[in-house]
Amino acid sequence: MKASKSLWLMLLLMALIFFLLGLNSRNYAFNIIAIGISFIVYHYGYTSLFKEYDEQQREKRKTADTIYQALREGKKKGGD
Numbered sequence: 001m002k003a004s005k006s007l008w009l010m011l012l013l014m015a016l017i018f019f020l021l022g023l024n025s026r027n028y029a030f031n032i033i034a035i036g037i038s039f040i041v042y043h044y045g046y047t048s049l050f051k052e053y054d055e056q057q058r059e060k061r062k063t064a065d066t067i068y069q070a071l072r073e074g075k076k077k078g079g080d
Contacts, residue, residue: 008044008045011040014037015038015041018030018031022034
């Protein structure tokens with residue numbers, strides 16, 4: 001199920017509207033619909049929505065791991 005980013009954003013907006021409607025009217029059916037839409041978006045649309053963010057975080061983790069590894073190596077050499 002490959003769709004554009006705007007479709008997933010619209011579905012998230014609909015889920016938010018249903019959630020707020022459920023809170024305002026105290027009708028739990030709206031909340032259940034919002035949760036269902038949210039799970040669908042999370043399952044099928046996560047990669048298209050958060051692809052750039054995940055790549056940035058992966059790069060940050062990689063550089064942090066490199067720095068930590070260098071610090072560990074420096075402590076081992078300095079401690080001897």
